[in-house]
Amino acid sequence: MKRQIPLIIVIGLGFLFAAHTFIPHKISNDFYEWWQTWSKAISPFAVMLGVMSLFMVHTTKISRRVPNWQYSAITLIALVFTSFSGFMWGTQEGTPFMWLFKNVQMPMGATMFSLLAFHIASAAYKAFRARSAEATVLLIAATIVMLGQVPLGAQISKWIPEASKWILNVPNLAAKRAIALGVGLGMTATSLKILLGIERTYLGGGD
C-alpha cells in the first residue's frame, strides 16, 4: 500500500496534466491554476527540510570534531547571521542583508564564475591535440571559432568570422539538434515510464 497510493496519485495527476496540454478550456485552466497555488505552498516546507539537513550535517561535524570542522562552524554562523539580518532589518536597499549580498555574495559568485576562464584554458590545452584525424578537425574548428569570436579574426581575414558562423550554424547546430531530438524523446520516454509506473526509483529505492 505504501507504494500503491503514491503511484496512483502520480499516474492520475500525470494524465490530468498531460490532458491539460491539449485542452484549453477554462475548466482545465482553472484546475491548473488551482494546482499551481498548492504547489507554491509546498516549497516553503521543503526549504525547512533543506535548512534542517544543512544543520544536521554540520552540527554532527562540529560535535564530532571531524577534520576541518571549523568550516562547518563558519557555514552555520553565516547561515544564521544572514537569515537573522534579513528577518530583523528586512531586505531593502541599505540593510545589512543587502550589504552582505552586495559585498559578499556578489563578488564571490563572480569569482567562482570567472574561474571558468582558467578552467576552459587548461581544458582546451589538454583536449586539443592532433592525435587523430577527428582530433585534427576538432582542433582546426576550435581555432577558427575562437578567432571568429574576437575582432582579431575579422582583421586577419573576413572569412574567419564567416567560417566561424558556418561552423556554429551548420555542423554544430546539426549535431545539437540531433542530440536535442534524442533528449526530447528520452524525456518523453522517461515521463511515460513514470506515468505508467514502470520507473519508480523516485519513490525511493529500485523497482
Add this chain to the structure above:
Amino acid sequence: MGPDYHKTGLYLLLMVFSFLLLPISLYPAVDDAQFIVENLQVNDIPYDDGSGLVISWKPLSKEKRIIEYRIYRGITPDSLFFIGRIDVNVKTGVPGEKMYFYDTDFNYFMDVQSFARIRHEKQQPPGSPLYRRYPRDARITGPQLAHYDILGVIDEKDFYYRNRKFEVVTEEDTTVYAGLKVRNFEQLAKKLIPDHEYYYTVLAVNEARKYFPHCEPAMGIPRENSPEPTKEFYAVFVEDINRLQFEWSLPTFTDDHYYHRVYMIEKGDLEKFRDYVAERKLLEENTLAVKIDTTLAVLAPVQENPATLIFQRYSAYPYTPAKTCYIDIQDGRITREKPYPNVFTGEDTAVDVAIDTANIGDYYFVFSLYDAARYETFSEPGQVDVISSSALPVVPQFSVVDGENDKGDYNTIRWGKPVVFLTNSNYLNESKTRLLVNYEANTNKNYKIRNIYFHVYDDDNNLIARINEFYLDSKITLKIPPDTQSLHFEMTFRCNNELGDDYVLKQSLSYDDISKSLSPGNITLGDENLKEYEYYIYKLNYFDEEFRLSKKLQGTQRELDDNIRYENYHFKLVKNYDADKQLYLVTPSFSVRIDDEHEDMIGSNLYPEEVEKSRIEYQKEIDKYQASLDTLVTEDEIRNAESAIEYYTKRIEEMESHPILQQAASYQNAHQRIKFLDKSRHIAKNSFAYKIVKSDGKGHFTETPVYSIEDNKPEDGSPYLISYNNFGTIHFFPRSDWFKTTMLPALIASFVFGVLVFFLIKKAKQGHDLFIRSIAGMQEIDNAIGRATEMGKPILFVPGLSGISDVATLAGLAILGRVAKKAAEYDTKILVPIRDYIVLPIAQEIVKEAHYEAGRPDTYDRNSVFFITTEQFAFVAGVNGIMIREKTATNFYMGMFWAEALLMTETGSSTGAIQISGTDAVTQIPFFITTCDYTLIGEELYAASAYLAREPLQLGTLKAVDYFKLLILIFVISGTILSTVHLTFLINAFPEK
C-alpha cells in the same frame, strides 16, 4: 608541518565577524536637522476630476547618501500614514531641483497584507504623528472612509458567498449592506475627494536605513477642473452623401469626462462664441476662487452659448474613447428623434437645425468635453474639409469568429486580403550586386498564404527578378545590377481562396543616402497607400452605453485577436464599516446587464428579500411623485417628477417581466439563484458587438455597420444569450474550446509512441532479445565503484542542479538508486550534495532504500545526502571543497548542469578521481567529454536506467524510443526532400510554434 586547523578556523571566524561589523561602523553620527526635507509643497493637478494632488520637495544633496524618500498622508497633521516611497540611487542622488510624488486616482489603500493593528513608523520619537500603512483594524481605518472615495475590489466568490448581511438602522430608515472582512477584498483603493483638506509630509532614509525626522506637514486641497482642451479636431463634409464626419484626439486624463459633444456655429456667431468660451473660463476661475475665499462674490453667467449642439455621446465610466462620429444631413436639416439629455442639469436638448449644405463653408464646428463637474472645454473651432465619398477609404469585408484554441477569452476579427510589405534591405557583397530584402506578411485565416510571388523591376520597367517564395522566412535575396538606385516590387499571392487577378501590391526600394542602403517606400494596393490608414475596432457589450475603442491597428494588419478578459471582480464603493465585527460594508446590489435600449442597468441583489423590498420602495416613490404632481408649479419641477415616475415605473416593469430577473426569481435555492445571475452577468459582460472604422486620422474615415450573422440565432430562440454555447447574431460570446487543434500532431505522435511502447514491452516480456548497444560509461560503473572501495575513499554523486520537475533530475535519481545499491553492497560511502531542497528528501529516500535492498541498512547515514545551497556557484564551491577535502575516488554527475559543469569536473580531474557524467545539457557535453573519463551524451542519460535495470518493461520503452526516432527521421528526410521541390504540405502539417 600541516596547518593548525584550530587557529586557521579561529582567524576565519574573526574575519567573518569583522565583515559583519563593517556596515555598522561605516556610518558616523550625523546632525539630523540637516537631513530634513525642505520646500514641501502640495498642489492641485490641472484638468482632473478633483482627485489628484502632486507633492513636491527639494531633494537632499547626494553627499547625504539618501536611498529613499517616504511620503505620508493624513486628514489632520497629527496622524499621517505611510502611502508610498521613491527610491533614489545613492551614488547619483536626484538631479534637478524638485522631486514629485503623485497622489492621484484610485490607488492602494489597504489589503489583507496590511498590519492588523496601528503601528508607529520606525525610529520615530515618542509622540510622532507618523504611522505605517493604514491598518486592517476598522476602528482606526473605518473613520477614514468618510474622507476618501474607497473602492473595494472583491473577488466574485467572496462577494457572493462570503458576505454577511448587515443592517444599519438610522432614525429615518434601515439600509441593508453586505459586510465583508478585509481578507475578502482583493484590495481597497482610495481616491481623494474634491475640496477636502489633506496633509502630507516626507522623510528621508539614508543608506544605513536611518529614518531622519520628517518635515513640517503641508496641506493641499484637490479641486475639480475643466477637461484639458482637445488638440486635434477634424470636420469633414462628404458632399455627395450629405454626411458630416468628425474625428478628434483625446487628452491623457479622461476619467471624469461625461459627454463628447459637437457644436455648430454660424460664421457670424464666431466672435460671440469666443466671448462665451472666455466667460466660461472666468466662471471656472471664479468658482475656484470662491471656494478658497468665501467672501468673494459669485459671478453669474451672462452669455448664452451661441453654438448649436448637433451631437452628443455619453462617454463616462466605463470610459468610451471613441474618436469618430458622423451625422447625416437629411433635407437640409440635422435632426434627431430623441433629445440629448443632460443628467446634471436635467435639461434635454432637442436637435433640429437647418444647415445650408451649399454654403457649408459658412459654418464652424467645435468639439467639446463635458465633465461630471459640469465644466465644458471646447476645441478650437474649425471649418469643414469638403470631399466626395470617392475620397473615403474602402473598408474591406470583415467577420467576427470565436477565437480558436482558447479558454474562451478571445474573439477574432478578420478583414481584407493578405498583405506583404518590405521592411528593410541589406547589401550582401561589396559590389552591391546582391541584396537581402526582409519582408513581413500579414493575413488572416480566410486567406492562408501558400506562395508569395515577387516581381522586381528596375526604373526602366525591365524585369530583373522573379521570386517564388513558397516558404515564408521573412527574407528574400536577389541579384541586382550594380549602382541600382531604385527597385520596384510587385507582389502577388497564391492562397487557399481566390484573390482576383487585380490584387497586386506595389512597393519600391530606393537608395537613401543617409542610411546608404535601399530603403522601402509606400506600400500601395491600387491607389491606396496602405500605411496611410488605420483600423479602429469598436466594440460594445451588454454593459456599455456606447461603443468603445478596442484597438487601433495599422493599415497593414488583417486580423485582431480581441482579448475578452474573464473579469472575476466586483467593484464596490465602501462608505460604511462596523468596528465591532471588523466589517467593511458595501451595497449588496449588483448589475446584471444593461437594458435593451442601452440606457439603464438591470440589477439584482445578493439577498432575494431585498429585491422585493426595493420594488415596494419604488412603488412608494411613484406614489409620492404622483401625489406631488398636483402641487408642483414650475415647469422644471413637473418635468423632474414626471421623469422620476417614468424611471421607477420602468424599473418595476423590468423587475416583473425581464426574462433574466424572472428566471432568477424562480430559483428557491439561493446559491443557484446567484449562480444563474452571475452567469448572466458574465455573458452580458463578455458578449461583444463589433464595427470597424478605417481612417487616416483626420476625419476621412468610413464606418462599417455593426457586424451580424442572421443564421446564428441562439439555440433556444430567446433574445438573450443565457447559454455559454451561444455565439450570437450581433453580440458574440467567446466559447471555451475543448481541444487545441494545433496540438493534434502531438496527440497523434503521443498515441503512436504509446502503442509502440506497449507493443515492445509485450515483445520483451515474451522473451525476445532486444538488442541495446553498449554504453561505455554504464559498463564502467562497477569498476568505478570498485576502485573507490579499494582506495577506501567515498563516491560523490551530483544529481544535477535543477529541480524535481526536470526529467533529467529524475533520470539522474534513477541512476543514483542503482549506484547507491552497488556502493552499499561494496560498503563504500556515497556523498550526495543536493541543490534543490525538494530533491533532497527524495534522494535521501532513494539512498536509504538502496541500502535496505543491499541488505545493509546499518550503513545508511542520512547525513550523506545533504543540502548545500540553492546558489549556483556557491553550490559548486561546496562540491569542489568536498572533492578536495574528502579526496573522493569516483565522481558521478548525472542530470542537468549549466555553466558550473566545467568548474566541478576540472577540480575532480585535478584530484585524480574517476569521473562519469551524463547530461542532456547540450552545451555542457563538450566540457564533460574533455574532463571526464566517461560521458553519457544526451538521451544516454535517460537510457542508463533501463540499461542498468535490464528488465522487460524498461527495455521495451527504450526500444520504442529507437523506433520512434526512426519515424521522426523518416519525416525529417521526406520533409526536407518535399519542401526542396516546393511541396510544403508536409512541413505545413506540423504547427510552427
Add this chain to the structure above:
Amino acid sequence: MKKNFFDLMQSLDRRWIYLMVALAIVMPLIIPFNSKTYVTEPTENVYKKIDSFSGRKDRAILMCFSHDASTMAELFPMEVAILRHCFEKKVQVLTICFMPQAKPLMDYAINTAKEDYNVQSGVDYLSFGYKPWSLFLPILLGMGDDIGKAVETDDQGRKVENLPIMKEISNYNEMNLVIDFAASAAVYSWIIYARARFGANVAAGITAVMAADNYPYLQSGQLVGMLSGLKGAAEYEKLVDVFATHRDEYGNPDPREFSKEVIKSTWIKLSDIENRKYKTARIGMNAQTVAHVMIIIFIILGNIGYFVSRKKKKAS
C-alpha cells in the same frame, strides 16, 4: 633523456596556464588599447528592432533580468548599452526580474544608464521590480492580456496601469519586444509562451557559453536577435555610438538611420570615449582577444610538442 622545451610544454603544470590566462586578461583591462569591433547580424537585428520603437508612445520594450551577479561582467554592459540606446532615442523601457538576486543588478543598470539622461521613472522607463519566480508564468501569460493586471504594481508600489508610460501600452501588441538577459536558457519560456501565444518579438542577451544553445531559435526566426556575451555587448555599444548618439558637425544630436554601410565605414576609437561605462564591453573584448590568441598559441605549442615527442618516440 634530456627534457627539451617541447617536453616541458607537454607536461606543463596547469597553474602556469592559469597564470598566463590571468595576465592575458588583466593587462588589457589595465592598459586599454584601440581595437576594431565588427558587428554581427543578430546584434544588428536587436538594435534595429529597438530603434524602430524610437519616439513611439505606443511601443515599449521589456527587459527581463534573469541572472545574478556572477554573470554580470558579460551581461551588464549589454543592459547598459541597450538602456542607453533607449534613453537616447526615447524608447519606452519596462524592466522586470524574477530572481531576488537580479533586482539590485536591474536597479544598478538603470541607474548607471540614466545618469546622463533626463529620464523619469514611470514616464520614460518603468521597473516592475522583483516578482516571485512562482509568478513567472502567470505574469508572462497575463501580460498577453493586460500588463497592468498581470504585474499590478511597480517597484515603488505604484499601480502600473495609472502610470503615464503605460497609457498606450496594454500587452505584447505594444510591448512588442522582450529581451531576456540570462546565463541560462530562460529565454525559452518567452519564446514558447510570449512569442508563440501572443506574437511578441523575443530577443536574448546571453552569456557566450550559453549562446550556442540559442542558435536554433535564432535560425528559425523565433528569436529576432541575440547579443552573445561580451562580444554582443561590445557590438551593441558600437552601434549605439555610431547611430543613436551620433552628433552632427555642430555637436547636435543627429541620430542616423541604420545602415550596414555606415557601420563598416565608421571606426570609433576607444580613447575618444570618455565615459568608461560606455566602453566596458569593448575594453573587455580586448582582454578576450588577447586571451583567445594566447590559448591558440598554447594549443599550437602543445601540438608542436606533441609531434616532436612523437617523432622522438618513433626515432628511438
